[in-house]
Amino acid sequence: MRASRRTAQWTSLIVVALALAAAAGPAAAQYPTRPVELVVPYAPGGGTDIMYRQIVKVIEQEKLVPVPVTVVNRSGGSGVVGKSYAINKPRDGYTLVAVDQGNGQQELLGNATWNFRKDFTYIARMVTDVNLLIVRKESPYRTLEEFLAAARGKGKGGLTVAGTGTGGVDQIANISLTRTGKVDLTYVPFKSGGEVMTNLLGGHTDAAWANPNECIGQLEAGQVRALAVAAEQRLKLLSSVPTMRELGFDVISTQWRAVGAGGNVPKSVVDYWVGVLDKARKTDEWRKGYLQKSVLEDGWLTGDAFLKFVTEEYENSKTVFAELGMLKKK
């Protein structure tokens, strides 16, 4: 009797456990059951948009996800419109969104009402794009030291450096170099990388910040020279260009593009996408067909390490914006 009761207890326990497993297991295995929307908060044709279309292409080719995955462009407000849209959708993993530097920066500039930590989940950093300091062929400066020495010689205002955008990666790199180099460099913001390049080639500015893919053609043709790269290591493609750190200036300037979602999406969703994206980035299509050709670096970073990186960058931007008088958020 006692034995049978114990059996009954055990049986019921097993049944409950099985039922739970049945409820949880297939549900986790089943995600996703309906189409997933990837929100790109910029107009088609930009770097983020192209990366997302690449992701979708690899996912489709390798059949990594059983449901349709589509890119939806919602542009406006330097990404604020599309990101706000995405984090206001149910946070169930069916709406993913492109996350980047703008998450922290737009909050600091007072343009977005979100909290960059609580309102976003940072799933996986896919690529990083480093910054080079370049001069044109006719420029008298051959090394970073020569360039900085000349800027010091000019006194207030120093030399002019072109970059893309205001309050973005280029301007922050410029401030960092000014600080560590103890030199005055006037930052001149332009709208696009194309405008930066024509103004440098035309000799309207003394130097420029540019990503490798924006200047590789001109570098190879000898129309511009790279003085230094603001990265942790030298680039494989441009191995003769020293890093700023090697030269004694602690300037790291990378732009990154990542996949994210609204805050607090289920962990199973995050794990699912980390798995998919990890497979995607290891394909030849991604590495050779996209990263290598676009001169981008694999920026793989996930989980807590990614969140730590984003937070550190946020704090750094905060200091810089405060210095520039652009900080709106206390």
Add this chain to the structure above:
Amino acid sequence: MTEILQNLGMGFAVALAPVNLLYCFVGVFVGTLIGVLPGIGPVTTVAILLPLTFGMNPTSALIMLAGIYYGSQYGGSTTAILINTPGESASVMTCLDGYQMARQGRAGPALGMAAIGSFVAGTIGVVLLMLLARPLVTVALSFGPAEYFALMLLALCTLGGLVGESVAKGLLTGAFGLLLGTIGSDPMTGAARFTFGIPSLLDGLEFLPVAIGLFAVAEVLTTAERSVSRQIYETRITGLLPTREDWRACRFTLPRASVLGFVVGVLPGAGSTLASILAYLAEKRVSRYPERFGTGVIEGVAAPEAANNAASAGAMVPLLTLGVPGSGTTAVMLGALMLWGLRPGPLLFEKNADLVWGLIASMYVGNVLLLILNLPLIGLWVKLLRVPTHVLLPFILLFAFTGTYAASNNVFDLYVMVAFGIVGWVLQRYGFPVAPIVLGLILGPMLETHLRRALILSRGDWMIFLERPITAALLGAVLVYLALPAVAWAWRRAATGPRQADA
């Protein structure tokens, strides 16, 4: 010269290969289609089609994408002429005279002139691209912020040409446009201006929703306010093609506007919209009857349409010679070249001569295809105007709404469009011209950005505008432009005596 001909021969061998001919056709066909639909522009289309091209041969793919680009400039005029709705931002000026022509029963000649003018300009543009790419790019590079500022100032002065009957009213709406141009993030400091906490306003007012509101929606409201039974269009349609007089009127317009459009297109940071505006205003300036512009003169259609096509050929110059994009669409094409494994840059002409010359030759072919494609469509478009007003008006609104939403997937743009529809309706009612608003909105931000950039470069020294020869020359032209009417008036007054001049 023989070298160019040799290269061109090689290019035609590439462009006329059946597969490339097919892709060229697909490109110009898609281009025409998206040009006709308001909202969806060439940048979006090229970006979305990009992943499809990865398996393709780069030459075929580039031929197709370029076809979309210049093809869209053909289609953009269609809705501008028929229903006062600019299909692309570069077709805004075409609305002014094109729509008036359609109302007078001359939609056929307007559409015909737009198509043939585009063909002529496209061809002139390719010839210039082939012959002058290298020397012109040097000129383009000498344009720094100070030069752009002077150019924009000159363009702003010509705004006087758009004011209509009352100078005061025109200047007022022009100033309103400039004011609207200050909305959004400050271009130098990033501070939000007049955004009222609305994120959608951070990048400033989107141009197309404002233009579609001011032109199309306002026109619908104005028409609906009057009797619905009244026809907007003269029902008797006179001819489908431009008449001999039309050709005579445009025989200098087309080459003039083509060259102007091409040169403006070469300048990165100017663009085809500015090219079409400048061409329209220049044409009005040299015309013997400037007062008739805006009432349906054929040159008012020919000039902007020729200029925006030539500009898209011009935008290829910095892309092919320097590897630097000259416009939004060429920026996407630059990314495409890289993904196909090519290195856009100064060496492209040498390393990938077959690609570059194949592309140039395909642009000749594409322009012929576009002409063949567009001319028979005119008859079809013109028939649309027989649709009764009470059916047509809702359809225009439908077009305006879907087009505006499709461009950004942002509902806010629809509010902007409706708001400017109402603004345009009120202004029209009280005789204020709306074109200066559009001009102010485009020129204002460029003028401000280049001025402040130039002053950053000179550390606040205004002499930068006098020391540089191109800038000084352009500013001299501004002075002449502004002083001329006053001098002429004083001259007349001196010659005839004060009393007669006042009369």
